Amino acid sequence: MSVLITGSGLYTPSQSISNDELVESYNKYVDSYNLENEEAIKSGDLMALVHSDSDFIKKVSGIEQRFVLDKDGILDPKRMRPSLKERSDEEISIQAEIAVDACKQAMEKAGRSADDIDAVICGCANLQRAYPAIAIEVQESLNIEGYAYDMNVACSSSTFAIQNAYNDILSGVAERILVVNPDICTGHLNFRDRDGHFIFGDACTSVLLEKDTGNPQSNAFEILGTKLKTKFSNNIRNNFGFLNKPEDSNSEAPDKLFIQNGRKVYKDVVPMVEGHIKTHLEELNLEVSDLSRLWLHQANLNMNESISKRILGRDASEKEMPIVLNEYANTSSAGSIIAFHKNNSDINAGEVGVICSFGAGYSVGSVVLRKL
Numbered sequence: 001m002s003v004l005i006t007g008s009g010l011y012t013p014s015q016s017i018s019n020d021e022l023v024e025s026y027n028k029y030v031d032s033y034n035l036e037n038e039e040a041i042k043s044g045d046l047m048a049l050v051h052s053d054s055d056f057i058k059k060v061s062g063i064e065q066r067f068v069l070d071k072d073g074i075l076d077p078k079r080m081r082p083s084l085k086e087r088s089d090e091e092i093s094i095q096a097e098i099a100v101d102a103c104k105q106a107m108e109k110a111g112r113s114a115d116d117i118d119a120v121i122c123g124c125a126n127l128q129r130a131y132p133a134i135a136i137e138v139q140e141s142l143n144i145e146g147y148a149y150d151m152n153v154a155c156s157s158s159t160f161a162i163q164n165a166y167n168d169i170l171s172g173v174a175e176r177i178l179v180v181n182p183d184i185c186t187g188h189l190n191f192r193d194r195d196g197h198f199i200f201g202d203a204c205t206s207v208l209l210e211k212d213t214g215n216p217q218s219n220a221f222e223i224l225g226t227k228l229k230t231k232f233s234n235n236i237r238n239n240f241g242f243l244n245k246p247e248d249s250n251s252e253a254p255d256k257l258f259i260q261n262g263r264k265v266y267k268d269v270v271p272m273v274e275g276h277i278k279t280h281l282e283e284l285n286l287e288v289s290d291l292s293r294l295w296l297h298q299a300n301l302n303m304n305e306s307i308s309k310r311i312l313g314r315d316a317s318e319k320e321m322p323i324v325l326n327e328y329a330n331t332s333s334a335g336s337i338i339a340f341h342k343n344n345s346d347i348n349a350g351e352v353g354v355i356c357s358f359g360a361g362y363s364v365g366s367v368v369l370r371k372l
Contacts, residue, residue, distance in 0.1 A: 001211060001212065002211075002212040002222050002223070003169045003170060003210070003212065003222070004210055004211075004212050004216055004220045004223065005208065005221045005223065005369065006111075006208050006217055006220045007109035007111075007112070007207065008106050008207045008337065008340065009103060009105025009109065009206040009207075010102060010105065010341045010342070011101040011182075011203060011204040012067050013067040013203070015067065015069070015071040016065050016067045016071070017065060017066055017071055017075065018065045019057045019058065019063070019064055022052075022057075022074075023051075023052045023053060023054050023057070024075075025074070025076070025077055025191075026051075026052045026077075026194070029080060029192060030050070030051055033049050034049055049194070050194060052194050060300075060302070061198065061325070062302070062323065062326055063301075063326060063329045065201075065326075067327075067329075068186050069084060069094070070083050074191060081186075081187075084187075092137065093128060093129070094184065095124075095184065095204075098182050098184075098204040099182040102180055102182070102204045104142075106206040106207055107208060112176065112208060112210075114143045115145075116176050117144045117146070117177070117178055118145070118173075119139075119173075119176075119177040119178070120136075120138050120144060120146075120177070120178045120179075121135060121148070121150075121151065121180070122134045122135035122138065122150045122180050123151045123158055123333055124157050124182055125152065125183055125332040125333055125360075126185075126332075128184075133150040134182065135149050135150050135180070136148045136149070144178075147174075153230075153333075153363050153365075154332065154359045154360035154361060155299065155333055155335070155357055155358065155360060155363070156228075156333065156357040156359055156361065156364060157332075158179065158181045158205065158336060159228070159355060159357045159366060159367055161181070162179050162209065162223075162365075162367050163226040163228055165209045166209060166226055169210070169211050176209065177208075178206055178207075179206065179207050180204065181204060181205045181337060182204040183203060183204065183331055183332040185199075185200035185332050186202050188200075188257050189258055190257040190258060190259070196258065199299075200329055200331070200332070201330065203334045206337075207337060219345070220371075221353075221369040221370065221371055222371075223368070224284050224370055225280065225284050227276065227280040227283070227365070228363075228364070228365045229364050230362065230364075232361070233268065233360075233361065233362045235261045235264045235265050235362075236258075236259075236260040236261075236359060236360035237255065237259055237360070238258055238259070239253075239255045244256065266300070269359075269362060269364075270303060272358070272362060273296075273358050274310040276358075276364045277307075277356055277366055278311065280354070280366050284368055288312060290352050291352055291354060292351040293321075293351070293352075293353030294307075294308050294316065294321045294353065294354060295337075295339040295354065296308070296339065297359060298323070298324055298325035298329075298336065298338065298339060299325070299358075299359065300325070301325060305321075308320070308321045322343035323339070324338050336355050336356060336357045347371045348371065350371065351370070351371050352368065352370050352371075353369050354366050354369070355367040
Protein backbone atom coordinates (compact mmCIF):
# COMPACT_ATOMS: atom_id res chain seq x y z
CA MET A 1 0.00 0.00 0.00
CA SER A 2 1.18 3.52 -0.75
CA VAL A 3 0.24 6.90 0.73
CA LEU A 4 -0.30 10.03 -1.32
CA ILE A 5 -0.31 13.77 -0.80
CA THR A 6 -3.30 14.85 -2.87
CA GLY A 7 -3.79 18.46 -1.87
CA SER A 8 -2.20 21.41 -0.14
CA GLY A 9 -3.39 24.76 1.14
CA LEU A 10 -1.84 28.06 2.22
CA TYR A 11 -3.29 30.85 4.33
CA THR A 12 -1.45 34.14 3.80
CA PRO A 13 -2.31 37.15 6.00
CA SER A 14 -3.54 40.27 4.19
CA GLN A 15 -0.95 42.55 5.84
CA SER A 16 2.77 42.64 5.11
CA ILE A 17 5.82 44.54 6.38
CA SER A 18 8.78 45.46 4.21
CA ASN A 19 12.33 45.55 5.53
CA ASP A 20 12.32 49.34 5.23
CA GLU A 21 9.17 49.64 7.36
CA LEU A 22 10.53 47.26 9.99
CA VAL A 23 13.88 49.05 10.15
CA GLU A 24 12.25 52.47 10.45
CA SER A 25 10.25 51.28 13.46
CA TYR A 26 13.22 49.57 15.08
CA ASN A 27 15.49 52.57 14.64
CA LYS A 28 12.90 54.84 16.26
CA TYR A 29 12.91 52.49 19.24
CA VAL A 30 16.74 52.56 19.33
CA ASP A 31 16.83 56.35 19.32
CA SER A 32 14.26 56.51 22.11
CA TYR A 33 16.11 53.89 24.19
CA ASN A 34 19.49 55.59 23.78
CA LEU A 35 18.04 58.98 24.70
CA GLU A 36 16.21 57.61 27.73
CA ASN A 37 19.35 55.86 28.97
CA GLU A 38 21.84 58.53 27.91
CA GLU A 39 23.50 58.92 31.31
CA ALA A 40 23.87 55.17 31.90
CA ILE A 41 25.33 54.76 28.42
CA LYS A 42 27.82 57.60 29.01
CA SER A 43 28.91 56.04 32.31
CA GLY A 44 29.39 52.64 30.70
CA ASP A 45 26.63 50.94 32.71
CA LEU A 46 24.65 50.27 29.52
CA MET A 47 25.61 49.68 25.91
CA ALA A 48 24.04 51.95 23.32
CA LEU A 49 21.79 50.17 20.86
CA VAL A 50 22.74 50.26 17.17
CA HIS A 51 20.47 50.95 14.20
CA SER A 52 19.29 48.14 11.97
CA ASP A 53 19.58 48.29 8.18
CA SER A 54 17.50 46.88 5.31
CA ASP A 55 20.52 45.91 3.24
CA PHE A 56 22.01 44.12 6.26
CA ILE A 57 18.80 42.12 6.71
CA LYS A 58 18.69 41.02 3.08
CA LYS A 59 22.40 40.16 3.06
CA VAL A 60 22.35 37.96 6.18
CA SER A 61 18.98 36.31 5.58
CA GLY A 62 17.62 36.83 2.09
CA ILE A 63 14.39 38.20 3.61
CA GLU A 64 12.79 41.21 1.94
CA GLN A 65 9.37 41.30 3.60
CA ARG A 66 7.01 39.21 5.74
CA PHE A 67 3.25 38.66 6.03
CA VAL A 68 1.79 39.35 9.47
CA LEU A 69 -1.56 39.14 11.24
CA ASP A 70 -1.11 42.62 12.70
CA LYS A 71 1.13 45.30 11.23
CA ASP A 72 0.34 48.32 13.40
CA GLY A 73 1.25 46.74 16.73
CA ILE A 74 4.57 45.46 15.42
CA LEU A 75 5.56 48.79 13.90
CA ASP A 76 4.57 50.84 16.94
CA PRO A 77 7.96 51.67 18.58
CA LYS A 78 6.25 51.79 21.98
CA ARG A 79 4.67 48.33 21.58
CA MET A 80 6.69 46.26 19.06
CA ARG A 81 4.52 43.18 19.15
CA PRO A 82 1.31 42.18 17.34
CA SER A 83 -1.95 43.57 18.70
CA LEU A 84 -4.37 40.65 18.63
CA LYS A 85 -7.82 40.74 20.26
CA GLU A 86 -8.40 38.07 22.89
CA ARG A 87 -11.38 35.98 21.84
CA SER A 88 -14.06 34.48 24.04
CA ASP A 89 -14.22 30.75 24.61
CA GLU A 90 -17.26 30.65 22.32
CA GLU A 91 -15.37 32.19 19.38
CA ILE A 92 -13.05 30.28 17.09
CA SER A 93 -9.42 30.77 18.10
CA ILE A 94 -7.00 32.67 15.88
CA GLN A 95 -4.89 29.61 15.09
CA ALA A 96 -7.94 27.44 14.36
CA GLU A 97 -9.38 30.11 12.07
CA ILE A 98 -6.34 30.29 9.81
CA ALA A 99 -5.96 26.49 9.99
CA VAL A 100 -9.53 25.96 8.77
CA ASP A 101 -8.83 28.24 5.80
CA ALA A 102 -5.72 26.27 4.78
CA CYS A 103 -7.45 22.90 5.33
CA LYS A 104 -10.40 23.88 3.13
CA GLN A 105 -7.98 24.73 0.33
CA ALA A 106 -6.22 21.37 0.64
CA MET A 107 -9.53 19.47 0.63
CA GLU A 108 -10.80 21.41 -2.37
CA LYS A 109 -7.61 20.75 -4.31
CA ALA A 110 -7.88 17.03 -3.51
CA GLY A 111 -11.60 16.92 -4.33
CA ARG A 112 -12.49 15.78 -0.80
CA SER A 113 -15.11 16.85 1.72
CA ALA A 114 -15.13 16.69 5.51
CA ASP A 115 -16.96 13.36 5.33
CA ASP A 116 -13.87 11.85 3.65
CA ILE A 117 -11.41 12.89 6.40
CA ASP A 118 -10.57 10.65 9.38
CA ALA A 119 -8.20 12.82 11.40
CA VAL A 120 -6.52 16.21 11.84
CA ILE A 121 -2.98 16.68 13.12
CA CYS A 122 -1.88 20.21 14.01
CA GLY A 123 1.90 20.57 14.05
CA CYS A 124 3.45 23.98 14.72
CA ALA A 125 6.13 25.75 16.73
CA ASN A 126 3.79 27.56 19.14
CA LEU A 127 0.29 26.79 20.37
CA GLN A 128 -1.85 29.56 21.82
CA ARG A 129 -3.16 27.35 24.61
CA ALA A 130 -2.50 24.01 26.25
CA TYR A 131 -6.01 22.65 25.74
CA PRO A 132 -8.41 21.96 24.20
CA ALA A 133 -6.24 21.07 21.23
CA ILE A 134 -6.26 23.43 18.25
CA ALA A 135 -6.55 20.34 16.05
CA ILE A 136 -9.77 19.29 17.79
CA GLU A 137 -11.17 22.80 17.32
CA VAL A 138 -10.32 22.59 13.61
CA GLN A 139 -11.94 19.15 13.47
CA GLU A 140 -15.10 20.56 15.07
CA SER A 141 -15.16 23.59 12.79
CA LEU A 142 -14.90 21.41 9.68
CA ASN A 143 -17.38 18.76 10.98
CA ILE A 144 -14.81 15.99 10.68
CA GLU A 145 -15.37 12.71 12.54
CA GLY A 146 -12.47 10.69 13.98
CA TYR A 147 -9.58 12.05 16.03
CA ALA A 148 -7.31 15.08 16.23
CA TYR A 149 -4.30 16.22 18.24
CA ASP A 150 -1.59 18.88 18.49
CA MET A 151 2.17 18.34 18.37
CA ASN A 152 5.25 20.55 18.53
CA VAL A 153 8.72 19.94 17.11
CA ALA A 154 9.37 23.61 16.38
CA CYS A 155 10.24 24.26 12.72
CA SER A 156 10.19 20.52 11.96
CA SER A 157 6.60 20.07 13.13
CA SER A 158 5.28 19.77 9.57
CA THR A 159 7.43 16.82 8.51
CA PHE A 160 7.10 15.13 11.90
CA ALA A 161 3.32 15.45 11.65
CA ILE A 162 3.37 14.13 8.08
CA GLN A 163 5.26 11.03 9.29
CA ASN A 164 2.64 10.47 12.01
CA ALA A 165 -0.15 10.75 9.45
CA TYR A 166 1.74 8.53 7.01
CA ASN A 167 2.23 5.82 9.61
CA ASP A 168 -1.40 5.97 10.74
CA ILE A 169 -2.57 5.42 7.18
CA LEU A 170 -0.10 2.58 6.59
CA SER A 171 -1.24 0.88 9.80
CA GLY A 172 -4.92 1.12 8.85
CA VAL A 173 -5.88 3.54 11.65
CA ALA A 174 -7.08 6.10 9.10
CA GLU A 175 -7.44 6.52 5.36
CA ARG A 176 -7.27 10.30 4.99
CA ILE A 177 -5.61 12.79 7.34
CA LEU A 178 -5.21 16.55 7.26
CA VAL A 179 -1.90 17.92 8.53
CA VAL A 180 -2.06 21.64 9.31
CA ASN A 181 0.66 24.10 10.42
CA PRO A 182 -0.69 27.42 11.77
CA ASP A 183 2.41 29.32 12.81
CA ILE A 184 1.88 32.85 14.11
CA CYS A 185 5.60 33.41 14.51
CA THR A 186 5.42 37.15 15.16
CA GLY A 187 3.86 36.33 18.52
CA HIS A 188 7.14 34.93 19.87
CA LEU A 189 9.60 37.22 18.08
CA ASN A 190 11.60 39.84 19.98
CA PHE A 191 11.22 42.90 17.78
CA ARG A 192 13.66 44.78 20.04
CA ASP A 193 16.52 42.41 19.12
CA ARG A 194 18.58 43.78 16.22
CA ASP A 195 19.97 40.34 15.34
CA GLY A 196 16.56 38.73 15.05
CA HIS A 197 13.76 41.30 14.70
CA PHE A 198 13.42 40.58 10.97
CA ILE A 199 13.35 36.78 11.01
CA PHE A 200 9.72 35.69 11.23
CA GLY A 201 6.39 36.09 9.48
CA ASP A 202 2.95 34.50 9.90
CA ALA A 203 1.32 31.83 7.71
CA CYS A 204 -0.53 28.53 7.80
CA THR A 205 -0.18 25.51 5.53
CA SER A 206 -2.03 22.24 5.18
CA VAL A 207 -1.57 18.99 3.28
CA LEU A 208 -3.98 16.10 2.81
CA LEU A 209 -2.57 12.58 3.01
CA GLU A 210 -4.60 9.59 1.84
CA LYS A 211 -4.33 5.93 1.05
CA ASP A 212 -3.76 5.16 -2.62
CA THR A 213 -6.92 3.51 -3.87
CA GLY A 214 -5.56 2.91 -7.36
CA ASN A 215 -7.14 5.92 -9.05
CA PRO A 216 -5.01 8.89 -8.02
CA GLN A 217 -5.46 12.44 -9.25
CA SER A 218 -2.97 13.81 -11.75
CA ASN A 219 -1.60 16.29 -9.19
CA ALA A 220 -0.90 13.66 -6.51
CA PHE A 221 2.49 12.80 -5.03
CA GLU A 222 3.39 9.36 -3.67
CA ILE A 223 5.29 9.37 -0.39
CA LEU A 224 8.30 7.10 -0.92
CA GLY A 225 9.45 7.42 2.68
CA THR A 226 9.85 9.63 5.73
CA LYS A 227 12.80 10.06 8.10
CA LEU A 228 13.22 11.98 11.35
CA LYS A 229 16.18 12.86 13.57
CA THR A 230 16.69 14.93 16.72
CA LYS A 231 19.71 16.02 18.72
CA PHE A 232 19.57 18.24 21.80
CA SER A 233 20.87 21.79 21.46
CA ASN A 234 20.45 25.04 23.39
CA ASN A 235 21.32 27.19 20.40
CA ILE A 236 17.65 27.83 19.55
CA ARG A 237 15.41 28.25 22.55
CA ASN A 238 12.15 29.68 23.93
CA ASN A 239 11.62 29.42 27.72
CA PHE A 240 8.02 30.59 27.82
CA GLY A 241 5.78 28.07 29.54
CA PHE A 242 3.25 27.24 32.23
CA LEU A 243 5.94 26.90 34.92
CA ASN A 244 7.08 30.52 34.55
CA LYS A 245 4.67 31.66 37.27
CA PRO A 246 5.55 28.90 39.78
CA GLU A 247 9.22 29.69 39.13
CA ASP A 248 8.56 33.40 39.71
CA SER A 249 10.55 34.00 36.53
CA ASN A 250 10.24 37.21 34.54
CA SER A 251 7.66 36.68 31.82
CA GLU A 252 9.00 39.78 30.03
CA ALA A 253 12.60 38.51 29.89
CA PRO A 254 14.12 38.03 26.39
CA ASP A 255 14.45 34.27 26.94
CA LYS A 256 10.62 33.99 27.04
CA LEU A 257 10.71 34.82 23.33
CA PHE A 258 12.68 33.31 20.45
CA ILE A 259 16.45 33.39 20.98
CA GLN A 260 19.23 31.77 19.00
CA ASN A 261 22.96 31.70 18.41
CA GLY A 262 22.82 32.01 14.65
CA ARG A 263 26.44 31.21 13.87
CA LYS A 264 26.42 28.00 15.90
CA VAL A 265 23.07 26.98 14.38
CA TYR A 266 24.46 27.44 10.88
CA LYS A 267 27.60 25.46 11.69
CA ASP A 268 25.70 22.58 13.29
CA VAL A 269 22.56 22.32 11.17
CA VAL A 270 23.96 22.54 7.62
CA PRO A 271 26.00 19.30 7.81
CA MET A 272 23.23 17.64 9.85
CA VAL A 273 20.65 18.28 7.12
CA GLU A 274 23.07 17.29 4.35
CA GLY A 275 23.80 13.96 6.01
CA HIS A 276 20.16 13.34 6.82
CA ILE A 277 18.91 13.81 3.26
CA LYS A 278 21.75 11.80 1.72
CA THR A 279 21.16 8.92 4.16
CA HIS A 280 17.42 9.00 3.50
CA LEU A 281 17.98 8.78 -0.25
CA GLU A 282 20.36 5.85 0.22
CA GLU A 283 17.81 4.02 2.35
CA LEU A 284 15.28 4.42 -0.47
CA ASN A 285 17.83 3.24 -3.09
CA LEU A 286 17.84 6.65 -4.69
CA GLU A 287 20.74 8.74 -5.95
CA VAL A 288 21.18 12.47 -5.43
CA SER A 289 20.92 12.75 -9.21
CA ASP A 290 17.34 11.43 -8.91
CA LEU A 291 16.26 14.60 -7.09
CA SER A 292 14.41 17.18 -9.15
CA ARG A 293 13.35 19.44 -6.28
CA LEU A 294 14.48 20.44 -2.79
CA TRP A 295 11.63 21.99 -0.79
CA LEU A 296 13.69 23.14 2.18
CA HIS A 297 12.73 24.88 5.42
CA GLN A 298 12.73 28.62 4.75
CA ALA A 299 14.89 30.06 7.52
CA ASN A 300 17.89 31.60 5.83
CA LEU A 301 18.94 31.90 2.18
CA ASN A 302 22.65 31.38 2.87
CA MET A 303 21.89 28.23 4.86
CA ASN A 304 19.67 26.77 2.15
CA GLU A 305 22.22 27.55 -0.55
CA SER A 306 24.93 25.80 1.48
CA ILE A 307 22.76 22.73 2.14
CA SER A 308 21.74 22.34 -1.49
CA LYS A 309 25.31 22.81 -2.73
CA ARG A 310 26.63 20.18 -0.34
CA ILE A 311 23.91 17.74 -1.42
CA LEU A 312 24.06 18.36 -5.16
CA GLY A 313 27.78 19.07 -5.37
CA ARG A 314 27.03 22.33 -7.18
CA ASP A 315 24.87 25.42 -6.89
CA ALA A 316 21.17 24.63 -7.14
CA SER A 317 19.04 26.46 -9.68
CA GLU A 318 16.03 28.50 -8.54
CA LYS A 319 13.80 25.76 -9.94
CA GLU A 320 15.63 22.97 -8.10
CA MET A 321 15.55 24.79 -4.75
CA PRO A 322 12.64 27.23 -4.68
CA ILE A 323 12.88 30.10 -2.21
CA VAL A 324 9.86 31.80 -0.67
CA LEU A 325 11.47 33.36 2.43
CA ASN A 326 12.23 36.56 0.52
CA GLU A 327 8.46 37.10 0.48
CA TYR A 328 7.27 35.20 3.56
CA ALA A 329 10.37 35.31 5.83
CA ASN A 330 10.77 32.38 8.23
CA THR A 331 7.34 30.88 8.89
CA SER A 332 8.67 28.03 11.04
CA SER A 333 6.89 24.72 10.35
CA ALA A 334 4.96 26.22 7.42
CA GLY A 335 8.06 27.23 5.43
CA SER A 336 8.96 24.01 3.63
CA ILE A 337 5.28 23.37 2.87
CA ILE A 338 4.87 26.86 1.40
CA ALA A 339 7.82 26.08 -0.88
CA PHE A 340 6.13 22.80 -1.86
CA HIS A 341 2.67 24.32 -2.28
CA LYS A 342 3.83 27.13 -4.56
CA ASN A 343 6.39 25.11 -6.52
CA ASN A 344 5.15 21.64 -7.45
CA SER A 345 2.82 22.05 -10.43
CA ASP A 346 5.69 22.01 -12.93
CA ILE A 347 7.10 18.65 -11.84
CA ASN A 348 6.69 15.83 -14.36
CA ALA A 349 5.33 12.39 -13.61
CA GLY A 350 8.01 10.15 -12.13
CA GLU A 351 10.20 13.00 -10.87
CA VAL A 352 11.34 12.95 -7.24
CA GLY A 353 11.59 15.73 -4.66
CA VAL A 354 12.14 16.03 -0.92
CA ILE A 355 10.40 18.18 1.65
CA CYS A 356 12.87 18.85 4.46
CA SER A 357 12.34 20.89 7.60
CA PHE A 358 14.89 21.59 10.32
CA GLY A 359 15.33 23.76 13.36
CA ALA A 360 15.16 23.91 17.14
CA GLY A 361 15.81 20.76 19.03
CA TYR A 362 17.86 20.27 16.90
CA SER A 363 15.36 18.48 14.70
CA VAL A 364 15.27 17.49 11.04
CA GLY A 365 12.58 15.68 9.08
CA SER A 366 12.38 14.65 5.45
CA VAL A 367 9.58 13.40 3.20
CA VAL A 368 10.60 12.01 -0.19
CA LEU A 369 7.92 12.32 -2.87
CA ARG A 370 7.41 11.03 -6.41
CA LYS A 371 4.99 12.77 -8.76
CA LEU A 372 2.38 10.38 -10.14
